[in-house]
Amino acid sequence: MKALIRRLSAAIVIVALGALPVRAQQPLDRSKIPPPGKAPELRVPTWTKATLANGIELFVSEKHNLPLVSFSLLVMGGANQFEAANRRGVASLTASMMSEGTTTRDGEALSNALQLLGTSVNVGIGSESGSLGFVSTTAKFAPTLDILADMLRHSTFPAPALERLRAQRLVQLNASKAQPGAVASRVFPKILYGTDHPFGQIVTEDTLKAITRDDVVAFHKAYFQPGRATIVVVGDITPAAAKAAVEKALAGWPAGGSKPAFAYPALPPKPPTTIYLVDKPGAAQSTFAIGITGPPRSTADYYAIEVMNTLLGGMFQSRLNANIREEKGLSYGVSSMFSFGKGPGPFRAGGDIISAKSDVALIEFMKELRGIQGSRPVTDEEIETSKASLVQSLPGMFGSVTSIGSAIGQLWLQGLPDDYYQQYGAKIGAVTKADMVRVAKQHIDLDHLAIVIVGDRATIEGPLKATGIAPIVVLDIEGNTVK
């Protein structure tokens, strides 16, 4: 009774405000799904562009609701472009070495200064791009930028620090070999691309041990150049103030360098579909990584692939997860994705599967991969949900200063047009069911898959073999063939 009274009084308030009709007296019919309200307008952030004296392009996007500013200096190209095959890991070590001291501040002084500013400068170099950046309160923007510039321009790369960092990396690498997911992520690219291709080269004990201080200094010099960099500033700052601060901090950074060509070598021939079983005795689960080399971000099939993969393994209610987790209970979660970039990043489907059901799961993975290629037709509801989940997630990309910064940065890194986000809905909307089937067939070649499974060989080898899906090659945790 009380609840009813409360609801009535709430309705009275609403009527008084003239906002809503009276509905409370009618019995609530819960069987009807409340329809959505009017779709909100997509509000894509705007930004200005300016060119600094040394040629760097500066993007500034204003957002004044909170006293925050994010700064990112992005570098086009990454470890795949700038590391030698026998020095894999030098990019990451160089990034860490930039916190080890400058000509005027040693490592502790840098750390103390940043702690007192309440922030940190993060340097990261990935496979195809790198960044040097921070988020600060508005008041701390200029002093933090000064420290970033000092790290960029005046790092001293002390040799003892390299030895300490190298030792830490070696322990991390060793520890990771007990982690099935980490093992799968090392073996999978090696199988797909081979060690002659940058995508197949991984950091090993040998490459880490080979890196010298000279390598670090040379990498830093070659890599951080204005000609391949851009700066994105987002937040509580005006374009004029941002430009003045950045010009001041980076005034002495001389022009030079150019964007890398991203010229990757040809991919190795793909062998027929094979199961690569990495033995992990006693494992309670089998870690699956099923995949193939994929297309670059510039492919004309990008939008169709996104819609197709969302349905296949990109959502909780994707076909893979709905089947293997929710219906069959074989896993805590399975998924699939394409790693889009400048090069031929992989398609990868997988997850962690209860050991005793590894064969069942493999059969289901293959069934869903065949299904998306036409044997299980895409329904109207499936394509609409996949599209809506992609298009309507756009506003979530513009919520924070860092997410806006990366949304802008992606346009620059991938060479996308300024109105990319405005056009996104129409591009996704144009994808048809036939497109989905076509790109699934074209980009997930079922006859040439690498099926990497890290698990307990004694339990799973026989059942996997009995599926007849593919021959089995047994590997050690480094990805080398076991006799």
Place this chain on the structure above:
Amino acid sequence: MPIPTRKLVWIALVALASMAAAQQPPPATQPAPDVIKISFESYALPNGLTVILSPDHTTPTLAVTIMFHVGSKNEVPGRTGFAHLFEHTMFTGSAHVPYGLHDKLTEGVGGGNNAGTGNDSTTYYETVPSNYLESSLWLESDRLGFLLDTLDLAKLNAQRDVVKNERRQGVDNQPYGKVGEILARATYPAAHPYSWDVIGSMEDLSAASADDVKNFFRTYYVPNNAFMAIVGDFDPVQARAWVAKYFGDIARGKPVVRPVVAPATLPAERRFHYEDRVQVSRLYLEWPTIGEKNDDQFALDVLGAILAGPRTARLTKALVYDQQAAASVSAYQNSNEDVGEFMVVATPRPGHSLTEIETTIDGVIAKLKAEGPTAEEVQKAIAGEELSFVRGLESNLGKAFNLASGAGFHGDAGYYKVSYKKSTSVTPADVKRVANKYLTGGRIALSVVPNGKPDEASKLPQSKKVTGAEDTPRPEVK
């Protein structure tokens, strides 16, 4: 402590939320008063549901979160892991919501959903475009009001399998994965509500019955045990009307009886070693401390930041930089609602033993206890909190967790202001005091070593071998 969740992505979101909840600016840089502020209104429905509304029109999205004040500590021995297993059943559909629709109306419209279970609470959420508020409230209210109408043993069994796989993935097949449950067992006496880990045991997960689900639901999933926050791009007048419409007729439940939680103390050190499928040994030191109802948590948080993290932190400097005996070290206070633990975890470099590392840790802590930290150390420890807090305000979901947990645990959705102020007021004397009060000889020292290498354990002669939580002896009750 890992928080078992419906889906993996939760972990990052919780980190974001705890960043927002974790407080503290430096005295030297007091932010403008309006920065540390979340505008909200809070009220209760007659059935006891607490509702918090916090409009923020920055992006056309919103978050709905509902926290139930029930977690693994409400379980009974023999049913460990049940609160989390139950959480999974909340996604299997309800009387008017067929299975799958919940995902379709959240993830399928560009948003998301998930839930997480901890020792003390279970929290569900939806993130959606701002025109999907009404359907989100319809979804949440239907499972609160009508879950049992469609829940059957088959649905329970399906989620039981999923949760067992979650345990395999996060515990059994994970290096160092069993540490949490070994420490819980070693710290708290039998039947103590914190003496088991949230994920529970395989045996107990197998034993959970459909009747257990019904009883648990009727006891704990009642409006008077729920705290809902709506944050983002919505009209509060409209939201109030919809909340009343969908939640108003759900009956109030009986008052929830909370478990009596005795504080934990260990009269003496307890030493264990555990052989695991790991490549590298690791040392865990754990002191029973206090939970988040006790204001010592703020000084313990600062103590953690002074001991480990940046290269100038005492343990990090000593172990990783000066002696170079460790590859990494961490130190932190974990505050649950009623109890907590202070942890130090260190991984050695080759050629350095856990015994050596433990000796260094003890020396660094003894010095800090004797001398206390410097004013600058405390200042640095809390200097980052202004930024963390303001960054937390960028997320609807982070704010929603913050407001709902304040209401649920402290009876005040605006508790973050109290916590922020207390964090910023921590002094060197406070840190010295809590270090002396809690970092005593009564602790657990657990070495995790590679299989077949028990001699890598710290101070092996004094250490007892355990093979998991099952044979870890419980502490003696005073």
